[in-house]
Amino acid sequence: MTDATMKADDLPEIAPPRSQWRDVWAQFRNHKGAMIGLAVLVVIVLFVFIGPLIWRIGPEQMPTDALTLIRSKNLGPSWGHPLGTDQLARDELARLMAGGKISIAVGLTAMTLSISLGTLVGVLSGYFKRLDGILMRLTDLFLALPLLPLLLVMVMLFRDTIAHVLGLEAGTFILIVSAIGVTSWMQCARVVRGEVLALKEREFVLAAKSIGTPPRRMILRHILPNVLSPVMVAATLGIANAIITESALSFLGLGFPPDFPTWGRLLYDGVDLMQDNPGLVIWPGVAISLTVLSVNYIGDGLRDALDPRIRGR
Amino acid sequence: MLTYTIRRLILAIPVLLLISLIIFMLLKLAPGDPTAQMPLTIPPDVKEKMKEAMGFNKPLLVQYALWLRQFFIVEPLHWCDVLFGTHFATGLQRIISWQTRSPVFDIIWQRIPQTLTVVGMSYLIGVLIALPIGIVSAYRQYSWFDQIGTFVSMVGFSVPTFFTGVLLIVIFSVELGWFPSIYDTTLVVHDWASFAKQVRQMAMPVAVLALYNAAQISRFMRASMLDNLHQDYVRTARAKGMGERVVVLVHVLRNSLIPVVTVIALGVPTIFGGAIITEQVFKVNGLGQLLITAIYADDVPMVQTLTFIFAILIVLFNLVADILYGLLDPRIRYD
Numbered sequence: 001m002t003d004a005t006m007k008a009d010d011l012p013e014i015a016p017p018r019s020q021w022r023d024v025w026a027q028f029r030n031h032k033g034a035m036i037g038l039a040v041l042v043v044i045v046l047f048v049f050i051g052p053l054i055w056r057i058g059p060e061q062m063p064t065d066a067l068t069l070i071r072s073k074n075l076g077p078s079w080g081h082p083l084g085t086d087q088l089a090r091d092e093l094a095r096l097m098a099g100g101k102i103s104i105a106v107g108l109t110a111m112t113l114s115i116s117l118g119t120l121v122g123v124l125s126g127y128f129k130r131l132d133g134i135l136m137r138l139t140d141l142f143l144a145l146p147l148l149p150l151l152l153v154m155v156m157l158f159r160d161t162i163a164h165v166l167g168l169e170a171g172t173f174i175l176i177v178s179a180i181g182v183t184s185w186m187q188c189a190r191v192v193r194g195e196v197l198a199l200k201e202r203e204f205v206l207a208a209k210s211i212g213t214p215p216r217r218m219i220l221r222h223i224l225p226n227v228l229s230p231v232m233v234a235a236t237l238g239i240a241n242a243i244i245t246e247s248a249l250s251f252l253g254l255g256f257p258p259d260f261p262t263w264g265r266l267l268y269d270g271v272d273l274m275q276d277n278p279g280l281v282i283w284p285g286v287a288i289s290l291t292v293l294s295v296n297y298i299g300d301g302l303r304d305a306l307d308p309r310i311r312g313r
Numbered sequence: 314m315l316t317y318t319i320r321r322l323i324l325a326i327p328v329l330l331l332i333s334l335i336i337f338m339l340l341k342l343a344p345g346d347p348t349a350q351m352p353l354t355i356p357p358d359v360k361e362k363m364k365e366a367m368g369f370n371k372p373l374l375v376q377y378a379l380w381l382r383q384f385f386i387v388e389p390l391h392w393c394d395v396l397f398g399t400h401f402a403t404g405l406q407r408i409i410s411w412q413t414r415s416p417v418f419d420i421i422w423q424r425i426p427q428t429l430t431v432v433g434m435s436y437l438i439g440v441l442i443a444l445p446i447g448i449v450s451a452y453r454q455y456s457w458f459d460q461i462g463t464f465v466s467m468v469g470f471s472v473p474t475f476f477t478g479v480l481l482i483v484i485f486s487v488e489l490g491w492f493p494s495i496y497d498t499t500l501v502v503h504d505w506a507s508f509a510k511q512v513r514q515m516a517m518p519v520a521v522l523a524l525y526n527a528a529q530i531s532r533f534m535r536a537s538m539l540d541n542l543h544q545d546y547v548r549t550a551r552a553k554g555m556g557e558r559v560v561v562l563v564h565v566l567r568n569s570l571i572p573v574v575t576v577i578a579l580g581v582p583t584i585f586g587g588a589i590i591t592e593q594v595f596k597v598n599g600l601g602q603l604l605i606t607a608i609y610a611d612d613v614p615m616v617q618t619l620t621f622i623f624a625i626l627i628v629l630f631n632l633v634a635d636i637l638y639g640l641l642d643p644r645i646r647y648d
Contacts, residue, residue: 146623251475278483285476293471
C-alpha cells in the first residue's frame with residue numbers, strides 16, 4: 001500500500017485509467033515460466049495445424065510396392081523423413097502432426113464440456129440455496145468415484161455401440177470427450193461455488209437485487225463475469241488434464257482405433273517396437289509432455305496474473 | 314470427535330450404496346451379450362441356461378441386491394470361516410470371476426502384495442523426498458533450489474507416467490541393460506542375491522511413481538510452509554530468541570504439516586487403484602493390471618468388485634483425512 005501511494009506522489013499527474021485485461025497481461029508477462037510456456041504452446045499449435053500445409057507427406061502414406069515398403073520400415077532420421085519412419089514405413093513427422101491435431105482437439109472439447117458443466121453446477125449451487133445441498137452432495141459423490149477405472153469401463157462398454165451409430169472416428173471422439181468431460185467437472189464446480197457464495201454478499205449484488213434484477217440476468221450480467229478468472233485457470237488446467245487422460249486411455253488400448261493416430265495411440269503402438277526404433281516412443285511422449293508442461297505453466301502464470309492481490313506488486 | 318466420526322461413518326453408507334448402484338447400472342446398461350466371449354460351439358439352449366444360472370433373467374433390482382448380499386454378507390462370512398474355522402458361509406455363493414471361475418476376492422488377495430510392495434513403496438519414497446524439498450523450497454523462496462524444485466515438480470506432474478516409464482525402459486533396460494523391464498512376481502527373496510534382484514526390478518516402477526507423487530506433495534508442502542512462515546507467531550518465536558532451526562523445524566513445520574498430512578491421506582487410495590498405468594508398463598501383476606485384464610475380458614463381477622473396492626477406499630480415506638485434520642489442528646472442532 002505504502003509503495004503505491006509513494007509512486008502516486010512521484011507522478012506529475014494521474015495516469016490514464018487502464019483496462020483490467022491490460023493489467024493482467026502486464027502481470028502475466030512478468031511470469032517467465034508462463035511466457036516460455038505460451039511460446040512453446042504456440043510453436044506446438046503451429047506445428048500441428050500449419051505444419052501439414054508445408055510438410056506434404058500424408059500420415060497414412062505408404063510406399064506402394066512391397067520392396068520399398070520393407071526397405072523403408074523403421075528408418076532412422078534422414079532428410080526425407082526427419083523423424084524416421086514407423087513399422088509400416090509411414091512418415092513419423094506427418095503422423096505426429098496428425099496425432100497432435102486430434103489430441104489438442106480432444107483436450108479443447110473435453111475442457112469446454114467440463115468447464116461448462118462445472119460452471120453450471122457451481123453457479124446454480126452457489127446462487128440458489130435450495131439446490132446447494134443436493135448439487136454439492138452430487139459433486140462429492142463424483143469425487144468419490146474411482147475415475148480412471150470407470151472411464152476405462154465406459155469406453156470399453158460403449159465404444160462399439162456408439163461407433164456403430166456415429167461411425168468409428170466421430171463415435172470414438174464423442175465418447176472419449178464426453179467421458180472425460182463428465183468425470184472432470186467437480187473441481188471447477190467447487191471453486192465457482194465458493195466464488196459465487198462470496199460474490200453474493202457484495203454490495204453491487206445487493207444493489208442489483210434491490211432494483212429488481214431477475215435471477216437469470218443477475219447470473220449472466222453480474223455473477224458470471226466475476227467468476228471468469230477462476231474459470232479461466234480451471235480451463236487451462238482442464239486442457240492439460242484432458243490431454244493426459246486421452247493419451248492414457250489410448251495408451252491402455254482403450255482410446256482411439258489404430259488407424260486414427262493420437263499422441264497416446266502413437267506411443268502405445270511404439271512400445272512394442274521400442275528396441276528397434278525408440279524414436280516411435282520418444283517423439284509422441286515428448287509432444288504430450290511439452291504440451292502439458294507448457295499448458296500447466298500458462299495456468300500457473302494466469303493464476304498469478306488474475307489474482308488482484310498479487311497483481312501490481 | 315467420536316460423535317462426528319460415527320455421524321460421518323453413517324453418512325458414508327448411503328454414499329457407498331449410491332456409488333455401488335452407479336457402478337452396477339453402468340455395467341448392466343451397457344449393450345453387449347455377457348456370453349459373447351464363450352466358444353461358438355456351445356448350443357444356444359445351453360447358453361440360455363448358463364445365462365439363467367448367472368442370474369440374468371431376474372429383475373435388475375434383484376440382481377443388484379444379490380450382488381450387495383454377496384459383497385457385504387457372504388464374503389465377510391467366508392473370511393470369518395477362514396480365520397476362525399467356523400462354517401457360516403458353507404453353501405453360500407461367493408462372487409465368482411468369469412475369467413478364472415475362482416472367487417474374485419481370492420484373486421484380489423493374491424494380487425495385493427505386488428501392488429503394496431511396488432506402489433506402496435513408491436508412495437512412501439515420494440513422501441520422504443517431497444517433504445524436505447518442500448521445506449527447503451519454501452524457506453529459501455525464489456532461490457535456485459526453489460526454482461529447480463518448482464521446475465522438477467512441474468515436470469513430475471506434467472509428464473505422464475506411461476511416458477516416464479517407457480523412457481526409463483528405453484534408457485536403462487534397452488540401452489544400458491541395468492534393470493529388467495518386466496517385473497518378475499515369482500521371484501522369492503531368500504538370500505542377498507535374490508534381494509538385490511528384487512531391488513533391481515523394483516527400481517524403475519518405484520522411481521516413476523515416486524517422482525509423480527513427490528511432485529504433487531512437495532508443491533503442497535511448499536505452499537503450506539509459505540503460508541505459515543509469514544505468520545505473527547513465527548516473528549514472536551524469533552523475537553523470543555529462538556534458533557532458526559527450532560523456529561522452522563518445530564514451530565513452522567508442525568503447523569504446516571497439518572494440511573499436508575491430510576493430502577497424503579487422500580492419496581492413499583491411489584496406492585491401491587491409481588497405479589493402473591505404471592503396473593501395465595512394467596507388467597507388475599497387481600490390482601491395476603488385474604482390473605485392466607478384467608476389463609479386456611468382459612469379466613463383469615471382477616470389474617464391479619474392484620471398482621467398488623476402490624470407491625470404498627476413497628470414501629474411507631476422505632473420512633480419515635477429515636478426522637486427522639480435526640485431531641491434528643486443535644483450532645478445528647467439528648462438534
